[in-house]
Amino acid sequence: MHAPFPCIAGRILAAAAGVAIGWTQAARASEPVDAPDGWENVAQVQFLDARRAFEARLQADPADHDARIGLAVALLNVQPRQSANIERALALLEEVRSDGRGEQVIEATYLLARIHQLHRDPADPYKAVELFDELLAAHPDHPLAQMGFVEAAMLRLYVLDEASPAATFATLEQRAAHLSDPTARRDFHLTMAAAASRLRLGDAAALRHLRAADAVGLAKRNTAGNLYIRAATRARALGQVDLAEAYERRFLAEFPRDFRAYTIRQRLGAPATQPAEATP
Amino acid sequence: MKAATLLNLFGVVLTAGAFAASIVTVATRTAREAAPEQITIRMCHWQLEAGMRDAFDAVAKEYSRLHPNVRIEQIAVPGRVYGSYTRTRLAGRNVPDLVEVGDQTDELLTRHFLPLTRYVEQPNPYNAGTDLEGVPWRDTFIDGLGHAPGLESLQEYYAIPNSIVTVRVYYNKPLYRAIMGHDRPPETYEAFLDVCRRAQRHLGTDGRPIQPLAGSRFNANILLDALFRSQTQKLAREIDELGQLRTPAHPALAFLNERVSFDHPAIRDGLQLMREVGIMMPAGFLQLDREDAFYFAQQRALMIVTGSWDYRSIADQSPFEIGLFPIPLPSPDDPTYGRHVLGPVAEGGRGLGINFCVSNDSKHPEVAINFLRFLTSRRGHELFVGISKWLPVVLGVEPAEETLAFRPIPEGYTDGFHIAPIMWGSGEMYRVQSNHLHRLLTPDGSVETFVSLMRAELPAAVHADTLRLIKSYNENVRRSDSTLTALRRRDGDGKLSAGWETQNAQEADLYWLRRRLAQAGG
Structure with a gap:
């Protein structure tokens, strides 16, 4: 004989669950529907929502190349990652390149190069560099083309092995003379400074590029703090004590509570509790 | 048979009663929320340590006194199920207004929580009348929110911190006096080892030997890890290829360097140190969980190494006077282990804890943010710290008297690296x-x-x-x-x-x- 408890309790449970689900659905239905711009979704890393928004825009206006670019960048990051999405993004950007004009073509070319560089599996760094070079040749003053030069520089330094690291480094320094966009110039110098240290191309080269990046101006506090210490370390290694101390004082003035301040104070021989003043 | 029927009936009545009670609870809550003037803000966290819920309650009560239409409810969830709890709630878009976050992905932050950048760049109005008046909220924290979750990669502030944690050796003062003849804590690693060895030879009141160090895998993760890292301080500097005085972000990056291997004396000495102190811990401690380490409160162990987060819990459970001292890591002068050491490690600047995010789905995000402002205002934080006995993160707020020993050591070098954590x-x-x-x-x-x-x-x-x-x-x-x-x-x-x-x-x-x-x- 079965006890009545499970059966009755089950019915009560089911009834309660039904009421709860009904309540929840009613509440959801009464909520306002959010209809954000596709680009805002991309900025907020909401790629699935962005994809829907751009698909809708393209359906409404098939000539909307901005939506085509938006859909492509959303597809690059919709999870789970699928090669079909990457290939579709590539095709969308090729459409913009062949049919669009001005800024849109520049952007599509840059993104195509990035797909070959990073998103496609396997990546094709040679194709990426070819597209970056093509973009720079066509639009030497455009910020995105100049940023493409920085991306290509990374590939040349770390991936392609076209020449010895020292020769590649020297060539890149020569070619970078044209960089006019501050962001691209800053990131080029930061890239070169890191490569000089990692590829053992000398403290002087690293310091030169760190100072150049500093002169352009850094966007992030953390980068600035790291740069001051890196420049001071390289300057000390080269015997440029005055320069090293200037960077160390700047660090202490701007980052007195950083966990590395104690070490810097030790280097400077500064009092332990009072940050030293920075030199102008 | 009759007894069985009665038992079944009792079960049915009990079940029906429970459902009736839950329906009343839900209906009451719904009615309360339906009242347009009444706002309920829910906050979920995993801080079940003694004093923490009382502290949040006290601040919430004070906030409600200032804003009678707002009620703050906390949902304290055990740490071991917190991850699944929040994942489920986030997926169902039924998440509390304020959510404590730990290690989280950028995607989770951006998908489920509000960016707080524009708020943290404005002054906290609850600091009016203090020296923090007019200071951007961000700059009222001891690290200027420089290590806020998501800041580095997303360029946005997503969370507001409420404490910082440090680690100390807790010791049973009366027992220590009985063993050592005084209660001055050891200042060097050698002296610490001497205390451990003398404790091993001491018999407790029950005639059993005293365990020098109580603890579990959880405590070993703190103590033995710190000992090993002390030996890789100089090595970390040697392999810091960019020269930015940072320890490798992941041990794999250190071990990828050709200079780091098991033949390196620093690695050998680090392992030797771990062994030397590890055998002072209870047999089988690697199998014990955090909650299993009662030896200290039972006066069967002289010391336990844990963080400021456990202070209230341990103090409440231990019927004796507790002393605190920093882990005495080998100094550069140590005759055996000093050669790899730079010096003491700075405890500040590693990021703050108990970080709360505001849910994207909050019906009252402005109120939730306003409560966070109050919670981390000079006044609110003093109240919180005074009751929780956790360390403050707001400038000008002093730690509670009995937790002064936990105040972060601001001066010191960067830490070394380890092979891997012992837990988590x-x-x-x-x-x-x-x-x-x-x-x-x-x-x-x-x-x-x-x-x-x-x-x-x-x-x-x-x-x-x-x-x-x-x-x-x-x-x-x-x-x-x-x-x-x-x-x-x-x-x-x-x-x-x-x-x-x-x-x-x-x-x-x-x-x-x-x-x-x-x-x-x-």
Whole structure:
């Protein structure tokens, strides 16, 4: 004989669950529907929502190349990652390149190069560099083309092995003379400074590029703090004590509570509790 | 038979009663929320330590006194189920207004929580009348929110912290006096080891030997890890290729360097230190969980190493006077272990804890943010710290008298690196170390045995963990391609430039890591 408890309790449970689900659905239905711009979704890393928004825009206006670019960048990051999405993004950007004009073509070319560089599996760094070079040749003053030069520089330094690291480094320094966009110039110098240290191309080269990046101006506090210490370390290694101390004082003035301040104070021989003043 | 029927009936009545009670509770809550003037803000967290819920309650009560239409409810969830609790609630878009976050992905932050940047750049109105009046909320925290979750990669503030934690050795003062003849804590590693050895020879009131150190895997994760890291301080500096005085972000990056191997004296000495102190801990401690370490409160152990978060719980459970001192790591003068040491380690600037985010789905985000402002105002934080006895993070708020010993040590060098954490780690290096740790930390083990096992398995683990890192960097950089394209369309606040700076730095790291892995034979 079965006890009545499970059966009755089950019915009560089911009834309660039904009421709860009904309540929840009613509440959801009464909520306002959010209809954000596709680009805002991309900025907020909401790629699935962005994809829907751009698909809708393209359906409404098939000539909307901005939506085509938006859909492509959303597809690059919709999870789970699928090669079909990457290939579709590539095709969308090729459409913009062949049919669009001005800024849109520049952007599509840059993104195509990035797909070959990073998103496609396997990546094709040679194709990426070819597209970056093509973009720079066509639009030497455009910020995105100049940023493409920085991306290509990374590939040349770390991936392609076209020449010895020292020769590649020297060539890149020569070619970078044209960089006019501050962001691209800053990131080029930061890239070169890191490569000089990692590829053992000398403290002087690293310091030169760190100072150049500093002169352009850094966007992030953390980068600035790291740069001051890196420049001071390289300057000390080269015997440029005055320069090293200037960077160390700047660090202490701007980052007195950083966990590395104690070490810097030790280097400077500064009092332990009072940050030293920075030199102008 | 009759008894069985009655029992069944009783069960039915009990079930029906429970459902009736829950319906009344839900209906009451719904009615309360339906009242237009009444606002309920819910906050979920995993801080079940003694005093913490009381502290949140006290601040909430004070806030409600200022804002009678607002009620703050806390939902305290045990740490071991907190992850699944929040994941379920987030997926169902039924999340409390305020959510404590720990390690979280950028995607989770952006998908489920509000960016707080525009708020933290404004002064906290609850600081009016103090020296923090007019100061941006961000700059009222001891680290200027420089380590806020998501800040580095997303360029947005998503969380507001409420405490900082430090680690100390807790000791039973009366027992210590009985063993040592005084209650001055040891100041050197040698003196600490001497205390441990003398405790081993001391018999408790029940005639059983005293355990020098209480604890579990959880406590070993703090103590033994710190000891090992002390030995890699100089080595970390040697392999700091960019010269920025930072410890490698992941141990795989250290072990990828040709200078780091099990033949290096610093690694050997680190393991020797772990063994020397590990055998002072209770037999089988690696199998014990955090909650299993009662030896200290039962006066069967002289010391326990844990953090400021446990102070209230341990003080409440221990019927004796407790003393506190920093872990006496080997100093540069130590005759055996000093050669690899730079000096004391700075405890500040590593990021703050108890971080709360505001849910995207909050019906009253402005009220939730306003409560966070009050919670971290000078006044609210003093109240919170006074009751919780946790360390303050707001400038000008002093720790509670009895927790002054936990005040972060601001002056010191950067820490060394480890092979893997002893608890709460992930990845292959962690798995391999966990598999063999007992060969190092039990009396019948040895450094040599452990090294021979690790030497065979660690290279593959380093390779696997480096591949994981590469994958993670790759994901970040790929994601930035999309977000930067969006930012190009609306920039004006410098985010685009900062975004490029982040992406390019990460991308250079990515290519360098791939190159290093290939050079290492990967």
